[in-house]
Amino acid sequence: MNAIGTIAPLNLGGIARPGADLPLPKIGLPQAAPGAVPSQGFGQMLEGLVGTVEAKSANAQQLTRKVLLGDSDQLHQSVIAMQEASVAFTMMVEVRNKLVESYQELMRMQV
Numbered sequence: 001m002n003a004i005g006t007i008a009p010l011n012l013g014g015i016a017r018p019g020a021d022l023p024l025p026k027i028g029l030p031q032a033a034p035g036a037v038p039s040q041g042f043g044q045m046l047e048g049l050v051g052t053v054e055a056k057s058a059n060a061q062q063l064t065r066k067v068l069l070g071d072s073d074q075l076h077q078s079v080i081a082m083q084e085a086s087v088a089f090t091m092m093v094e095v096r097n098k099l100v101e102s103y104q105e106l107m108r109m110q111v
Helices: 042-069 075-108
Strands: none
């Protein structure tokens, strides 16, 4: 007699993940086709990312201002917008740190 026995795989049948028919949100930059020529430079890409972070911050400030002035009772949206802005800013700082670290590593290389 086997102490553990056999375990049959779980049959999900008609069970689907809730929201499985909804499209997933796009995160990050769109992927270019292999062999395609980039349409913008690296500096323009960084400007776009900084602009996105700035827009998220401005949106969070606007929503917070509305809640504080009593124009809106959507406190949860204000908090979510502040968190989104915070995460976007933190990610931007980390990208900057990696770029600086990469530059310093290149400067240390012996040619």
